[in-house]
Amino acid sequence: MIATLIELQAQFPFSFRVIDIDSDLILAENYGELVPVLTAEKEEICHHRLDLVALDAYFAKLR
Template sequence: MATPDPDRPPLTLVVYGREHCHLCEDMIAALQELRGRLPFRLDVIDVDSDSDLRSRYGERVPVLVAEGEEICHYHFDPIAVARIFPQFAG
């Protein structure tokens, strides 16, 4: 397993979702479980709090984004996440 670089800030993952969304809750729970093994910051943004986000994502939530790139949507995808965390695949 790779050792995290202490001089590099942890990766920030963003979940775009909304309240009362069971898929959003499931994705957040899966990511929180991973936080015990991988260093990353998790931000959760309610798309309904901003009209631009609501227009952009509509009903296509949750959406997981890392460094501005969509990783997966609707369901947590461990294969897609493994691409951004090579040590997760091991």
């Protein structure tokens, strides 16, 4: 997921950060079995695998 997001940054202006959810009790409770998970503004975009359709839909809402 991270490698693909880095590649997509060449096409779309966005930033992201990687967070170890095990270091945060609330995140671990919310996403424990769903890692990796991609969220933005408290909205879950996808989990387990990068869903490019879901990511594109999220970006479309921002346009």
